[in-house]
C-alpha cells in the first residue's frame with residue numbers, strides 16, 4: 613500500500629503506463645469504471661468503496677486522450693474531466709493531471725477561414741477545474757500551454773527514444789526532420805545521438821483541404837542509418853513519404869521514431885511498406901510500437 617499520502621488514479625487509456633508509473637513512484641493506484649449510457653452519455657466511477665481515502669491527499673491522475681481500442685479521443689477526454697471532477701468533489705488536497713498525449717493539440721492555428729484553435733479552449737477548460745499541476749509529453753505546439761495558470765510541464769521523450777535506437781546498434785546516423793516545423797525538435801533529438809550528428813530537413817506541404825502531402829528532399833543518405841522523428845504519427849502519410857525519400861536517397865536503415873504513435877487505419881503498413889526497419893513509439897499511446905516507456909521520466913518529474 614501507499615508509503616506516502618498520494619494516490620494515482622489510472623484512466624482507461626493509460627492502464628499499462630499507469631501501473632508502471634505507480635511502481636516507479638511506489639504509490640497505490642486505483643482504476644476507473646467507464647461506460648456509455650444508452651443515450652450516449654459517458655459515465656465514470658473511480659473504483660473505490662471508501663472515497664474518503666482520497667480526501668486531503670495528493671491525487672495524481674493519468675489519462676491519455678488518443679484513440680484506443682476502448683474509446684475514441686473525445687470519450688477519453690470526457691473520462692479525464694469526469695475523473696478530475698470526482699476527485700475535486702471528494703476533496704483532494706492537490707490534483708496533478710498527466711495527459712501523455714493531448715488530443716486536439718494539432719488544432720493550434722487557423723489554416724482556413726472559419727476554423728477553430730480549439731486546443732486553447734480545451735486547455736482553458738482543464739485549467740478551470742482548478743488543478744495544481746498539469747503534465748503533457750512533447751505537445752505539438754508548446755506555446756499553447758500559456759493558456760494554463762497552474763504549474764505546467766512538457767516532458768521531453770526524445771532522450772528515451774534516442775537511447776532505444778542507439779541500443780539497436782545503429783551506425784553513422786543522420787536525423788531527418790520530415791518538415792520545417794519539426795526542425796528544432798530534430799536538432800534536440802540529434803544531440804542525444806552524439807555531437808555533430810547531421811540533420812537533414814525535408815520540405816513538406818500538406819493540402820489544407822484534401823490532406824494530401826507533397827514532400828521533397830534531395831539528400832545524400834547513402835549507407836547512413838536514418839532516424840526520422842516526428843511528434844505524432846497519425847495516418848502515417850508524413851512518415852511514409854519521408855521514408856520513401858530517405859530510401860531513394862540511399863539510406864541503409866530507416867527508423868521511424870515518434871512520441872505519439874496514433875497509427876490510424878493502415879499507418880503501420882504504409883510505413884513498413886515505404887521501407888522502415890522499425891517503428892518506435894512511446895507508451896503515451898498503448899499499442900504494438902510502444903517500445904519506450906515514459907513511466908520513469910514522468911516519475912522523475914513527480915518525485
Ligand code: R5P
Nearest residue numbers: 842844845846847848849850
Ligand atoms: C504535423 O505537423 C505533425 O507534426 C505530424 O507530422 C502529423 O501529425 C503526422 O500526421 P500523419 O501521420 O497523418 O501524416
